[in-house]
Amino acid sequence: xxxxxxxxxxxxxxxxxxxxxxxxxxxxxxxxxxxxxxxxxxxxxxxxxxxxxxxxxxxxxxxxxxxxxxxxxxxxxxxxxxxxxxxxxxxxxxxxxxxx
Amino acid sequence: xxxxxxxxxxxxxxxxxxxxxxxxxxxxxxxxxxxxxxxxxxxxxxxxxxxxxxxxxxxxxxxxxxxxxxxxxxxxxxxxxxxxxxxxxxxxxxxxxxxxxxxxxxxxxxxxxxxxxxxxxxxxxxxxxxxxxxxxxxxxxxxxxxxxxxxxxxxxxxxxxxxxxxxxxxxxxxxxxxxxxxxxxxxxxxxxxxxxxxxxxxxxxxx
Numbered sequence: 001x002x003x004x005x006x007x008x009x010x011x012x013x014x015x016x017x018x019x020x021x022x023x024x025x026x027x028x029x030x031x032x033x034x035x036x037x038x039x040x041x042x043x044x045x046x047x048x049x050x051x052x053x054x055x056x057x058x059x060x061x062x063x064x065x066x067x068x069x070x071x072x073x074x075x076x077x078x079x080x081x082x083x084x085x086x087x088x089x090x091x092x093x094x095x096x097x098x099x100x
Numbered sequence: 101x102x103x104x105x106x107x108x109x110x111x112x113x114x115x116x117x118x119x120x121x122x123x124x125x126x127x128x129x130x131x132x133x134x135x136x137x138x139x140x141x142x143x144x145x146x147x148x149x150x151x152x153x154x155x156x157x158x159x160x161x162x163x164x165x166x167x168x169x170x171x172x173x174x175x176x177x178x179x180x181x182x183x184x185x186x187x188x189x190x191x192x193x194x195x196x197x198x199x200x201x202x203x204x205x206x207x208x209x210x211x212x213x214x215x216x217x218x219x220x221x222x223x224x225x226x227x228x229x230x231x232x233x234x235x236x237x238x239x240x241x242x243x244x245x246x247x248x249x250x251x252x253x254x255x256x257x258x259x260x261x262x263x264x265x266x267x268x269x270x271x272x273x274x275x276x277x278x279x280x281x282x283x284x285x286x287x288x289x290x291x292x293x294x295x296x297x298x299x300x301x302x303x304x305x306x307x
C-alpha cells in the first residue's frame with residue numbers, strides 16, 4: 001500500500017456511515033431503531049446515511065412488520081464488508097505512518 | 101486532510117462500537133457473587149433434606165427414595181433459580197442505567213436467547229430424567245447443560261462467562277463419574293464458581 005489515502009473509501013469517510021457499517025459487519029443484522037439507539041443519531045440522519053450505503057450496495061434491506069409496526073432490518077453485503085475492511089486497513093496504515 | 105489524532109480516534113471508536121454492538125457490558129458481576137451465595141444456601145438446605153446427619157463429604161451409595169424429598173428439592177432449586185435470575189436482572193438494570201445504556205436492547209435479547217435455548221433444553225431433559233426415576237445424574241446434568249449454555253451465550257458478553265462455562269462442563273463431567281458426590285459438586289459449580297468468577301468480573305468491570 002504505497003499511498004493509504006488512495007485506499008480510503010469516500011463513502012466511509014463519513015463518521016455515521018462508518019459507524020453503521022461497523023455495527024453491521026460485527027452483527028448478523030440490526031434493525032433501524034436499535035441502530036438509532038446505539039449510535040445516538042436522529043431518524044433523518046440515520047435514514048439518509050443508510051440510503052447512501054444502500055445505493056452503493058454496501059447494505060441490504062429487509063422490510064417486515066412485527067406487531068403491525070414496521071421493522072426494517074439491515075445487513076452488510078459482501079461488497080460492504082470488503083469495502084469496510086479495506087477502509088479500516090487504510091486507516092490503520094495511516095495511523096502507523098503518522099506515528100513514524 | 102484529516103489530522104493524525106482524527107484517524108486514531110476513528111479507529112478507537114470503531115473498536116469500541118464493535119464491542120458495544122456485540123457484547124452486553126451491563127452484566128453485573130455482583131449478581132454472580134450473590135447467585136453463588138444463594139446456591140450455597142440452597143445446597144445447605146438440600147443437605148438437611150437428604151443427607152443429614154451423615155457428613156456432607158460422605159460418598160452416597162443410595163439416591164433419593166421418597167417423592168416428598170424430591171419435591172422439596174425441586175422447590176428449593178426453583179427458589180434458588182428465581183432469586184438468582186431476579187438479582188441478575190435487577191443489578192444489571194442498575195448497571196445499565198449507570199452506563200447510560202438501555203438494559204433491554206438487541207444485544208441483550210440475543211444474549212438471553214442464546215442462553216435460554218440450551219438451558220431450557222437441559223431443564224426439560226433433567227425433569228424427564230427425574231420423572232423416569234433416574235436421580236443419580238441430575239446434578240452433573242445441571243452443571244453440564246449450564247456450562248454449555250454459558251459457552252453458547254459467551255460471544256455476547258464478557259470473556260469470563262466463557263471460562264465459567266468451561267469450568268462448569270469440567271466439574272459436571274467429573275461429577276458424573278462420582279454421582280455420590282453430586283450435591284458437593286453442584287455446590288462447587290453453582291456456588292463457589294459463581295462467587296469466584298462473579299468477583300473477578302466485579303473487580304474488573306463493575307467499579
